[in-house]
Amino acid sequence: MDIFILIPVLLPIIAGFSLLVFKPNYNKRNLIVISTTIINLIFVLFVVILKKDTSFHIVRINEFLDLYFMPDNVGKIFAALVSTLWVFTVFYAIDYMGKNSNLNKFFMFFLITEGITIGIALSGNLITLYLFYELLTLSTFPLVIEKGSEKALQAGKKYLIYSFFGATMVLFGIILLFSQTQNLSFIPGGVIESMPISNPEFYLLIYLLLFLGFGVKAALVPFHSWLPSAMVAPTPVSSLLHAVAVVKSGIFALGRMTYYILGWEVIEYTGGNDYMLILVLITILMGSFLAIHQENLKKRLAYSTISQLGYIMLGLVIFENSSYLGGFLHMIFHATIKITLFFCVGAIMHYENKTELHEIEGIGKKMPKTMLSFTVASICLIGIPPMNGFVSKWFLAIGGLEKNNYIVPIILLLSALLTAAYLIPIITTAFFKGKPAHDVKVSEPNNFMLIPIIVLAAVNVILGFFPNAIITMIQIAASKLF
């Protein structure tokens, strides 16, 4: 029953193409899209719970073009995260996108992207991951330019060029690596058997190429500028791009590369992670600082994403058990938090047609539940105990201290302050400015939109109180690495 593992990848892709072929009307299309994502979630959970770490070969052309899937704990968590958040987004997107009839193409790519992202999660070697990584660029591109305006096309082009540039660097790295190891499978601890004593520079080059290449999708400074531009996409898309699909695929690929291909010991030997640590710290600070200056709410969240991705990448450049754990936790928590924030901002955009900070005065009185959810998610992101953001940042700080790297906790604290500085104004403007409460008629979003927002906000709180199940799963993965 190994072939079972193909279903989570293929089902959304097939369902996506079926939209193109059958051209269903509004109701049928919604039914197909919703049922596909829910069924897929069930299949993914099946795989997560039932599958042992066995590999499944799709095609094996030769020793390098060997496409196969191998779900380990890391991949399983990512796949579960992706498919869960996709379900929420589908409900949200159906309301957000409206009854426009020619959205079949949009939802087609929407579903295909889910399949491809799960493909990234379950990939068993670097070449399979690279294939899905390229496909992800191609399948998300139509989503980014869904509005079809000149500005959207420009942003899309930027996205495409950045992504292909990154992928090309990755390919260069893969080629160099393959010439040395002849093996690209994901093995805990890396595929390099002995320390590269004779040519550490060569491995340093490989590491830098791979890190910077995958870093493009992970919005590593200086390759981050596609992400704010891509904000022209409809909100469900930007929330997905930010929370799970694209940037997290970049992070996930970085994790695979660091811990399962090169191996952290080799990287530490070459010293490459020290250079990258500098870039990561810059990413954290620069994202936060830029976010403060953004009037546009979506852009503000976009820069916030860049900063938060830096946190996650800390777990990839500081090789400590706690850092790994903290980074991984933050990848999950940031996904649920950021998607909530985006959903709230999107709801304001959709129902009130307001996009700028000064426009939303008093919106908290009009949409109290939405803005309350936003507040909860903001507190989580700032990292006030006992919210989930605190848990992950705690482990990240500990990891830095264990390495005797005192600058890491300092920057974490500073950035937490900055996070507060760019999120709190939104909340205060929404609740405490504008007309008094009794003058405002409450009008919350449609349930399709509101329920995902509230549920996700609740999930954030619950994850903060009970992170242990996830921590245990990550610890199992980490125990093979450290």
Add this chain to the structure above:
Amino acid sequence: MIELIPFINILILIIFSFTIIIIKKDKIVKFMSLISNLAVFILSIFLLIQVLDNGTLLLNLGKSSSLLGIQFYVGPMEAVLSVVFTFVMLMILWFSYSSIENEISKSRISFFYILINLLLASLLGVIYSNDLFNSYVFIEVSTLSACGLIILKDKKENIKATIKYLIMSTIGSGLVLMAIAYVYSITGHLNISSINEVIISSYQNHNNAVLIILGLFTVGLGIKSAVFPLHSWLPDAHSSAPTPASAALSALVIKVYVFMLIKVLFRMFSYEIINDFIIMDIILLLGSMGMIFGSIMAIFQKELKRMVAYSSVAQMGYIVFGIGLGTVSGTAIAVYHIIGHAVTKSSLFLISGLFIEKTSSKKIEDLKGIGKEMPITLGLFTIGAFSMVGIPILPGFISKWYLSLTCIEVGRVPLILIILASSLLNVLYYFPIIINGYFGNENLEGKIYKSKKIELKRLMPVFLLVIAMILIGAFSSRLIDLF
């Protein structure tokens, strides 16, 4: 009987081409060209099976070592190439049956099929020949029939392009002929294998002569195969020719000369001798420049067919690059790229022809929104473009991958940057067409879904070419192991 197949192939094509002359009815002409090409395709498959089972096939017509002796040499490379070439030509013919009337006047249709048959015969001749002079004759026949194919359209630009092509390739032929004369004067042989035997033992006595020979062959065949910077005839010729002819010219004709170069470099000389001379570095340089500048020039083209033609210059760069690495694996990739590109470029040219026919405009900017009007056709174009850009599993990716590995093998890691830069440049000119075709409200406004649909019957050959392309990618390692 089976060992005669190379000879029979050429014979069938030539006999049919001369029978077509006396037939007046277009339908019968088309039928006869189909029959002859189909027969050659099937025979080539038999030939391939034979070669794979029993190893290289040597066919002597006349005495092998004398001046008049003609020898055919069919190894795995030749056998695979002849299967691919006949397949591509068959698809091009199939495509032409429904479209050729739109492009050339009715009175000239039978000429088209005569020339196509002659062209394929001479291409196969160059591939099979193990004899320099015989190759030269076939090269001349192929050049002339290619000229004929371009000028069939009878417009001002065609005549200009043909004259340009004719002049340039005559210079090329002259250089090749001179080189052959030099070789003969040194070795006293025209048979490639015999020359090799002589030259291995005595090349050190004729260092300068060997260098001159290598230079003449490289430049002469380089002009004919449009190696950068000797390519200037190609964009005019290939973009003005009737669509099936451009597909044949870009996919097959220029490849044959480069294959001839491979034979000269590695079979007539050998890897050991060649790597003593500076010529390999020059070839590598030419290939690198072609990869980069061909792509850059393609970006600035306003006409679709010209863009695809410049892309051919870039792709020739890959092939020449593979040769220039001067190793067995480099050559194998070069031949693999010949195959992969033959299939890809022919489908791209045929699709471009369909676009031009339906929009009645050559300009790239008039292709906006074409994805709504011709979704399936642009979809096929997209797959071809993906191969050019280098999406894994498709042949373009495989070539780049193995070329890069070979670069590392010979210790020239920085060259990988050129390969990667070129594939990024490919993105820049192929993707705008696809993006503006499928996406963008302004682009799609006023376009009616499937309004310019092409009947499936007409798309079939393109479909088959794209399927063949995917298969060539999927079975790449087996193919490369053959060479």
